[in-house]
Amino acid sequence: MKYDVPAIDLVAGNLYPFIETVTKGRPGLLEALEEIDIGGPTMIRAAAKNHPWVLPVIDPSDYNEILEM
Numbered sequence: 001m002k003y004d005v006p007a008i009d010l011v012a013g014n015l016y017p018f019i020e021t022v023t024k025g026r027p028g029l030l031e032a033l034e035e036i037d038i039g040g041p042t043m044i045r046a047a048a049k050n051h052p053w054v055l056p057v058i059d060p061s062d063y064n065e066i067l068e069m
Contacts, residue, residue: 011047011056012063015040 016037021027047056057066 007053009054010066011043011054012060013040013044013047013056013058014060015044015058 016035018032018035018037021035022032044056044058047054055066057063
């Protein structure tokens, strides 16, 4: 390793609850826009593109099972 930084082998990404926000009541445009996640999908996509070395986990209900592996 060039910089002696440990490798990342697991990425846990939680996305904003966009669907829940826009389907409950009638949220305003600004409230709906705030729930559009930009960084989360980008991080998950980067992890998925490195699938031989990185495991992306996006469902919190999977965390315990993954950690027990």
